[in-house]
Amino acid sequence: RVRLEESGGGSVQAGGSLTLTCATSGMRDSDVRMGWFRQAPGKEREGVATTKRLGTTYYADSVQGRFTISIDNAERILFLHMNSLKPDDTAMYYCAASGRPLPIGTWLESENYNSWGQGTQVTVSS
Numbered sequence: 754r755v756r757l758e759e760s761g762g763g764s765v766q767a768g769g770s771l772t773l774t775c776a777t778s779g780m781r782d783s784d785v786r787m788g789w790f791r792q793a794p795g796k797e798r799e800g801v802a803t804t805k806r807l808g809t810t811y812y813a814d815s816v817q818g819r820f821t822i823s824i825d826n827a828e829r830i831l832f833l834h835m836n837s838l839k840p841d842d843t844a845m846y847y848c849a850a851s852g853r854p855l856p857i858g859t860w861l862e863s864e865n866y867n868s869w870g871q872g873t874q875v876t877v878s879s
Contacts, residue, residue: 800861
């Protein structure tokens with residue numbers, strides 16, 4: 754059974770940085786597509802960034818140039834390095850893994866991911 758556990762959230766001022774970590778276990782395939790998603794109160798869950806060990810990395814326009822997603826393949830840990838944080842980045846952040854190959858253009862669609870962590874809260878104050 755796939756298990757994902759996020760950590761690293763917190764409260765920062767605008768312009769600050771945070772790094773989120775997602776520890777993974779139970780994956781039989783080490784080359785699955787993984788992503789970070791976020792959900793703010795009253796809003797739908799949105800894809801933030803996605804990557805896979807042997808694949809392309811892709812970002813939402815809203816975080817392009819500020820966030821970086823990466824994988825430590827040896828430890829099977831997914832990271833999200835967040836710089837120049839804005840109040841609009843405030844949300845619960847979730848790590849997710851897809852159990853199947855995804856067509857280009859669908860990588861940030863949450864319905865394509867079937868394993869999810871519990872989330873870690875990020876709050877950015879102005």
